[in-house]
Amino acid sequence: MKKNIILIGFMGCGKTTTGIRLSYKLRKTFLDTDKYIEQKMGMRVSEIFEKYGEDYFRDLETQCLKDLLQGKSSQIISVGGGLPVRRENRELLKRLGTVIYLNVSEGELYDRLKEDTERPLLQCEDPKAKIRNLLKEREKLYLDAAHVVLDVGKKDTEEVVNAIADIVKSERNNRE
Ligand code: S3P
Numbered sequence: 081m082k083k084n085i086i087l088i089g090f091m092g093c094g095k096t097t098t099g100i101r102l103s104y105k106l107r108k109t110f111l112d113t114d115k116y117i118e119q120k121m122g123m124r125v126s127e128i129f130e131k132y133g134e135d136y137f138r139d140l141e142t143q144c145l146k147d148l149l150q151g152k153s154s155q156i157i158s159v160g161g162g163l164p165v166r167r168e169n170r171e172l173l174k175r176l177g178t179v180i181y182l183n184v185s186e187g188e189l190y191d192r193l194k195e196d197t198e199r200p201l202l203q204c205e206d207p208k209a210k211i212r213n214l215l216k217e218r219e220k221l222y223l224d225a226a227h228v229v230l231d232v233g234k235k236d237t238e239e240v241v242n243a244i245a246d247i248v249k250s251e252r253n254n255r256e
Contacts, residue, residue, distance in 0.1 A: 082149070084177030085248060087158045090215055091199055092192040093182040094237065095158035101241045104158040106248070107184040113144050113159045120144075125160075129200040138166060145172040158221055162201075165218060173225050178251060180244060181226035185233075204254055 085102070087095040096112050114125050118138045121128060128137050139158035141163045148157065149172065157176065163169050173179050183193075190211055196202050204210050223229065228247055232240055 081175055082153045082177050084148070084152075084154060085156050086173055086177055086179045087156070087182055088164050088173070088179055088222055088242075089161065089182035090184065090189055090211075090218065090222075091161040091202070092189050093161075093184040093232065094240065095161075095182060097237055098182065098240050099156045099158035101237055102244055105241055105245055106156070106224055109152065109155040111148070111157050113141060113157070116144050116147075117141065126198060126200050131145060134200075137194070140170070142166060142169055145169055145176065146168070148176055162218075164221050169202075170221065170225040174227075178228065178248065179226045180247065181222045181229045182240065183222075183229055183231050186212060188232075189215070192205070213231070 085106075087099050087102075087109075089095055099110050099112065102108075117128070117137070118124055121140070123131070125137065128140070131149075141160060145163075159173070164173060190208055193199070193202060193211065194207065196207075201214070202210060230240065230243055230247070235243070
């Protein structure tokens with residue numbers, strides 16, 4: 081198994097912001113799967129959805145994980161909220177390193193996402209219902225994908241980063 085730290089969770093749970101700050105703290109490089117795909121395709125995620133559809137985007141996510149398994153061993157990786165939905169992706173994630181699920185409540189997610197204009201899945205009539213339904217479908221899959229569940233609650237980014245750094249340290253001590 082590789083030694084990356086991978087952050088998973090629903091859109092708006094703070095994977096990218098947390099990942100960037102964590103990478104500073106632990107002096108590791110940071111990679112976001114959406115950004116990786118956007119660079120590879122030369123298109124925004126929203127354009128990929130629009131032009132090629134969601135299934136195609138999901139194939140790109142799987143390919144991204146396969147690429148990462150061939151690459152660096154010790155970075156911070158944040159992944160798109162829907163990536164762990166595929167069983168194959170959950171298996172690939174586990175091989176990539178320690179998978180941490182940032183668990184945020186439905187109400188808090190809605191507050192953070194209600195003004196969103198970027199995420200294609202939320203550009204619908206009733207984003208609140210969409211969040212509720214997606215969360216219901218995905219929660220068990222996030223739990224299945226994760227080695228560690230971190231309840232974010234009202235914690236700010238700094239507190240989440242420190243909590244993850246502690247988890248990583250204690251994992252390392254347990255291994256030694
Ligand atoms: C998606 C989440 C997005 C992005 C795409 C689909 C999802 O990433 O991959 O819009 O299915 O939950 P973030 O979780 O970083 O917003």
